Structure formats: C-alpha cells, structure tokens
Amino acid sequence: MKIINKILVIFFALLLNTNLALSGEKWDMALAYGAGNFHSANATEFAKNVTVKSDGKLTIFTHPGG
Template identity: 50%
Template structure:
C-alpha cells in the first residue's frame, strides 16, 4: 500500500513539474508573402494579440515567404493531415481542390 501511495504521489509531483510546459501550445502559421508585406505584418499583429489574449498559452509562430516549403494545393493537404496548424492561403491557389474557395463576395 505504501509503495502504491508513493508511486501515485510521485506521479502527481512529476506532472506538476511539467504542467507549465505541456499547457503551452505552438502553432506554425505558413505565410506565402515575405515578412515585410502587409499580409505578414497583419498576421504578426494577429499572433501578438492571440498570445496576449491567451496569456501565452497559444503562441503562433509565423513562417513568411513560404519558408516551410508548402505550395499551392499542398497547403490544404498539409492542414488536413495536421502538418500545419494554420496557413494563410490565397484562394486562387487552391480553388481547383476546393471549388467553394473560388466564390468571391
């Protein structure tokens, strides 16, 4: 009984040590445009606001200039398969794979 109690208490203590690291979530955000472009600047503002609103629990890391290597329709597949958490995608690049994206307001 003492051994079981010791193991349980040890497990709780270990989880407590790592809970801060486990609670934080990082999203990689693919951007097609270069870092200086207004699209990328807007994405950085969004990432900063998300970090502030979540007290740092969600951090969005920008990857401008298609630096992650995904292009066009590959982006939809990367998102669907969980390779990317988020991506800025000009709809004209992927309307062949998702025709609904060809609609404009």
C-alpha cells in the same frame, strides 16, 4: 532490479508528460507572402494578439515566405 527499472521509467515518463502539459501550446503559421508584405505584418500582429489574449497559453510563430 527489474522492478526498480520499471518504476524509474514510469517516474520519468510521468515527469516528462507533466512538463509538456504545463508549457503553452505552440503553433507554426506559414505565410505565402514575404516579410515586407502587409499580409505578413497583419499575421504577425494577429499572432501577438493571440499570445496576449490567451495569457501565453497559445503562441503562434509566423514564417513569412513559407
């Protein structure tokens, strides 16, 4: 019974690890300026361009105002 439990734990650990590897990288970008500022608008446009150019392998989420 203990061997079956160990096999199940290893199986689910590998399954979880595989799912994480298939998903793209996600980054958070804190911005010092509010959402209406042109610095934040430029950072948002940059984040969109990174997502497009990397084919979704890297996604940057901007957070205006911190």
